[in-house]
Amino acid sequence: MSAEDVGEGAGRRLRIRHETRVEYAGAASSSHNELRMTPLTLPAQTTLDARIEIGPAAQSWSYWDYWGTRVTSFDLMEPHERLTVVATSLVETAPPPPLPEAPAWEAIADALNATRLAEFGFATRRTTVEDGPEEEARAAVRGLGPHDAALAVAGLVRDRVAYLAGSTGVHTGAQEAWTQRAGVCQDIAHLTVALLRRVGLPARYVSGYLHPDPEAEPGRVVAGESHAWVEYWAGGWVGYDPTNRTRPGVSHVVVARGREYGDVVPHKGVYHGAPSGPPRVTVEFTRLT
Numbered sequence: 001m002s003a004e005d006v007g008e009g010a011g012r013r014l015r016i017r018h019e020t021r022v023e024y025a026g027a028a029s030s031s032h033n034e035l036r037m038t039p040l041t042l043p044a045q046t047t048l049d050a051r052i053e054i055g056p057a058a059q060s061w062s063y064w065d066y067w068g069t070r071v072t073s074f075d076l077m078e079p080h081e082r083l084t085v086v087a088t089s090l091v092e093t094a095p096p097p098p099l100p101e102a103p104a105w106e107a108i109a110d111a112l113n114a115t116r117l118a119e120f121g122f123a124t125r126r127t128t129v130e131d132g133p134e135e136e137a138r139a140a141v142r143g144l145g146p147h148d149a150a151l152a153v154a155g156l157v158r159d160r161v162a163y164l165a166g167s168t169g170v171h172t173g174a175q176e177a178w179t180q181r182a183g184v185c186q187d188i189a190h191l192t193v194a195l196l197r198r199v200g201l202p203a204r205y206v207s208g209y210l211h212p213d214p215e216a217e218p219g220r221v222v223a224g225e226s227h228a229w230v231e232y233w234a235g236g237w238v239g240y241d242p243t244n245r246t247r248p249g250v251s252h253v254v255v256a257r258g259r260e261y262g263d264v265v266p267h268k269g270v271y272h273g274a275p276s277g278p279p280r281v282t283v284e285f286t287r288l289t
Contacts (some may be wrong), residue, residue: 002199005038009096010016010250010287011092011093011094011095011250011253011289012092012093012211012250012287012289013046013048013090013091013092013093013134013252013287013289014090014091014093014211014251014253014285014286014287014288015049015088015089015093015207015285015286015288016087016088016089016090016091016209016284016285016286017086017087017088017281017282017283017284017286018037018086018087018088018209018226018252018266018281018282018283019084019085019086019282020084020085020267020279020280020281021082021083021084021087021267021279021280021281022082022083022084022276022277022279022280023082023273023276023277023280024080024081024273024274025094025274025276025277025278026080026081026273026274027081027216027273027274027283028079028080028083028271028272028274028276029079029271029272029273030075030076030078030271030272030273030274031075031076031080031083031269031271032073032075032076032269032270032271033073033074033075033076033083033085033267033268033269034071034072034174034265034267034268034269035052035071035072035073035074035085035087035266035267036051036052036065036069036070036071036207036260036264036265036266036267037052037072037085037087037089037255037266037267038062038070038072038089039089039091039208039209039253039254040068040069040070040254040255040256042093042254044084044093044094044095044096044097045091045092045093045094045099045253045254046091046092046102046114046192047089047090047091047241048090048091048092049088049089049090050070050087050088050089050090051087051088051089051132052072052085052086052087052088052274053085053086053088053284054074054084054085055082055084055085056076056078056080056083057085058074058075058076059068059074060072060073060074061073061074065262067256067258067259067263067264068257069156069255069257069263069264070260071133072103079273080144080262083186085267087183089253090288091253093249093250093251093252094248094250095249095250095251096170096239096248096249098235098265099147099165099234099235099238100235101235102145102147102234102235103144103234103247105144105146105200106124106200107249108146108200108201108233108234109200111202111233112147112200112202115149117159117202117233118202118210118258120197120202120203120204120233120259121197123194123195123197124259124260124262125262126171126172126190126193126260126261126262127173127174127190127191127193127197127205127259127260128173128174128175128194129178129191129194129195129198130172130175131197133174133175133178133194133195134195134198134199136156137153137156137195137198137199138199139199140152140155141153141199142157145158146201146232146234146235147234147238148203149199150196150201150232150234150238150240151240153192153196153199153201154192154194154230154240154242154245155245156195157188157191157192157195157242158188158242158243158245158279159183160178160181161178161182161183161191162181162182162183163182163183163184163185163188163243164182164183164184165252167180167182167184168180168182168183168184168186168187170186170261170265172186172187172190173190174190174191174193174194176186177190177206177257178189178191179188183221185227185228185229186228186242186261188228188242188243189205189206189228189229189242189243190205190260190261191229192212192230192240192242193205193260195231196230196232197203201232201233201234202232202233203230203231203232203233204230204231204232204237204240204257204258204259205230205257205258205259205260205261205263206227206228206229206230206231206248206254206256206257207226207228207250207254207255207256207257207258207261207264207266207283208226208227208228208229208254208255208256208281209224209226209253209255210224210227210244210251210253211224211251211253211285212224212225212250212285213243213285214250214251216285216287217287218250218287218289219287219288220286220287221284221286222253222284222285222286222287223282223283223284223285224283224284224285225281225283226240226281226283227241227243228243228261229242229243229248229252230242231279232258239252239254239263267279281287
């Protein structure tokens with residue numbers, strides 16, 4: 001998703017409805033599913049209500065995964081020709097907190113080597129880049145402190161990669177987006193994460209939502225989609241939305257964080273049976289305050 005102005009100011013209360021429909025050419029005899037669709041409660045975000053409806057009806061159970069995401073899991077053991085998942089949440093958001101005081105680069109390097117931050121310092125399949133992008137990123141951050149360096153990296157990515165809906169798929173990697181100079185928010189986030197790590201900043205991928213119309217009046221339903229941005233560590237985790245060149249604000253809602261998209265997929269699973277078509281996904285936002 002791209003927006004000209006994601007808006008700041010006072011907090012918001014948002015209702016989000018995320019529906020996924022999968023239809024099979026015949027009957028699927030069984031399926032095993034994981035959902036990451038429940039927004040987190042954080043200092044600048046409170047989830048007031050969250051529920052998931054599954055059709056056909058299935059018993060589900062929830063747990064927290066390794067990365068701190070709420071996961072809903074369920075199995076369907078009877079034949080079914082379609083699967084519908086509707087996740088509805090009510091979230092209050094607040095403006096982001098002030099930036100933490102950034103430690104020296106040497107202290108960040110020490111933390112990378114001695115803590116769990118190390119997991120956010122290495123490349124994954126989707127966050128691997130070649131030497132050329134890394135060299136440009138290192139040149140862009142030369143002489144800068146950590147916060148300014150993060151902005152420089154995000155700006156470099158956005159200058160090089162145009163937002164183009166439908167230009168890539170979920171398996172696209174950071175280098176491919178850099179090479180073709182186009183991508184969606186997922187690609188821009190992967191590339192930003194990759195280069196932040198290359199210049200020495202721990203970085204993680206964030207999956208969630210962005211209300212597409214910050215000026216929408218309360219009560220109006222607005223069609224949207226999922227969104228992706230990044231967080232980097234500089235004395236504390238700091239969010240940045242490189243697609244929109246802004247810090248996440250009151251229109252952003254965090255659902256999951258991880259090393260890359262593979263850690264935060266909203267709906268994944270396996271099934272036995274007839275082939276399925278691509279899932280049909282709709283996301284609707286209603287601003288209540």
